[in-house]
Amino acid sequence: GKSLRCYSMLQSEISQLNILFMQKNAKLYNEYRDNYAFMTRVSIGFIFVFFMLVLAVLYFSVTSIMKPLADISAVALRVANRDFDVPLFNSTARDEIGNICRAFDRMIISIREYIDTIWEKALQETELKEKEIEMRELYADAQLRALQNQINPHFLFNTLNTGVQLAMMEGADKTCFFMEQVADFFRYNIQQKSQTATIDEELALVDNFVYIMKVRFGDRLQFVKDVPAGVNTQSLPRMTLQPLVENCIKHGLNGSKGIVVLKIKTDSFFTKISISDNGCGFPPELRKKILDAALADTGADESVPDAGAEEKNDKNTGTGLINVITRLRLYFHRSDVFDILANGEGNGTTFLIRIPNV
Numbered sequence: 232g233k234s235l236r237c238y239s240m241l242q243s244e245i246s247q248l249n250i251l252f253m254q255k256n257a258k259l260y261n262e263y264r265d266n267y268a269f270m271t272r273v274s275i276g277f278i279f280v281f282f283m284l285v286l287a288v289l290y291f292s293v294t295s296i297m298k299p300l301a302d303i304s305a306v307a308l309r310v311a312n313r314d315f316d317v318p319l320f321n322s323t324a325r326d327e328i329g330n331i332c333r334a335f336d337r338m339i340i341s342i343r344e345y346i347d348t349i350w351e352k353a354l355q356e357t358e359l360k361e362k363e364i365e366m367r368e369l370y371a372d373a374q375l376r377a378l379q380n381q382i383n384p385h386f387l388f389n390t391l392n393t394g395v396q397l398a399m400m401e402g403a404d405k406t407c408f409f410m411e412q413v414a415d416f417f418r419y420n421i422q423q424k425s426q427t428a429t430i431d432e433e434l435a436l437v438d439n440f441v442y443i444m445k446v447r448f449g450d451r452l453q454f455v456k457d458v459p460a461g462v463n464t465q466s467l468p469r470m471t472l473q474p475l476v477e478n479c480i481k482h483g484l485n486g487s488k489g490i491v492v493l494k495i496k497t498d499s500f501f502t503k504i505s506i507s508d509n510g511c512g513f514p515p516e517l518r519k520k521i522l523d524a525a526l527a528d529t530g531a532d533e534s535v536p537d538a539g540a541e542e543k544n545d546k547n548t549g550t551g552l553i554n555v556i557t558r559l560r561l562y563f564h565r566s567d568v569f570d571i572l573a574n575g576e577g578n579g580t581t582f583l584i585r586i587p588n589v
Contacts, residue, residue: 296328302320303331303332306335315339315346319336319340320336375558409446412439415439416436419432427562428469429467430464430502432469433473434472441491444480454476454490454491455490459496467562467563468558468561471584472506474552476493476506480508483509484510492508500588503583503584507581509579511576512578512580514576518571522556524553525552525557552571555569556569569582
């Protein structure tokens with residue numbers, strides 16, 4: 232009996248201890264569960280906040296990268312469309328984007344400097360071309376004036392010699408008229424400041440010259456002029472027709488009676504002046520030499536023979552055809568303004584001037 236009571240008491244005490252232990256463990260478990268739930272909520276909160284911070288950092292990082300790239304892209308499109316007046320980035324960043332911005336700025340500056348250099352060179356080339364054109368015009372004008380000055384005194388000594396002979400041989404009236412014609416001839420050269428003249432003015436000079444030549448050659452010279460009225464206001468270099476008439480007279484007489492014919496015809500494009508003689512003709516090789524020499528704008532070249540080369544040692548001979556042709560080409564800026572039509576040996580020569588109608 233006593234053992235059973237002791238056993239029962241132990242069992243009762245053990246049960247109470249187990250109950251107390253279980254109650255204590257249950258309380259600890261509940262506290263642990265509550266703490267775990269709280270920590271879970273806190274962790275989730277921290278994770279959410281961290282995720283949002285990461286998103287914000289990513290957003291600002293991507294924005295800081297993409298915005299400069301977008302700006303570079305927009306500026307590059309403007310440059311591609313030839314708009315070089317674009318703002319520079321002037322970036323101070325030390326990353327790759329900053330390097331790209333600075334490289335792009337240097338490229339834009341280099342392009343602008345290159346364009347400015349090209350523009351300056353273009354302006355310089357334009358100025359040089361304008362100066363070259365001006366110099367060519369001045370040179371052509373100087374050539375024209377130089378050739379004009381060469382031709383001015385060419386008839387002086389022959390006419391004065393003839394006038395002196397007439398004064399000795401004839402009465403004063405005829406000599407006076409002759410000298411008046413001579414004076415008119417030289418007055419045309421000396422008093423006029425212009426280097427050009429109308430066809431009418433040139434024809435008047437030809438009339439003076441032909442009168443002087445008729446006094447010299449008498450009936451051996453016949454001059455025919457076929458000139459329509461009202462078409463002779465075109466301009467041409469002074470002393471153009473008279474040297475051609477002189478050449479025809481000098482080489483057209485050929486020891487016998489000579490005929491010189493001056494004709495003027497006009498069509499829609501040209502006023503054509505022809506001066507012909509019935510003399511010995513013009514050798515083809517001489518024609519080619521004279522036209523080629525004049526085409527090169529060399530003026531009267533002593534190495535190129537003039538018409539009537541047999542008289543080249545005569546100091547009083549007329550100024551060469553090259554002079555006349557060169558002045559015409561310089562004045563009208565075309566090579567087809569003058570031609571020599573050779574009709575064959577013994578059949579005379581025709582000088583043809585084609586003046587473009589304005």
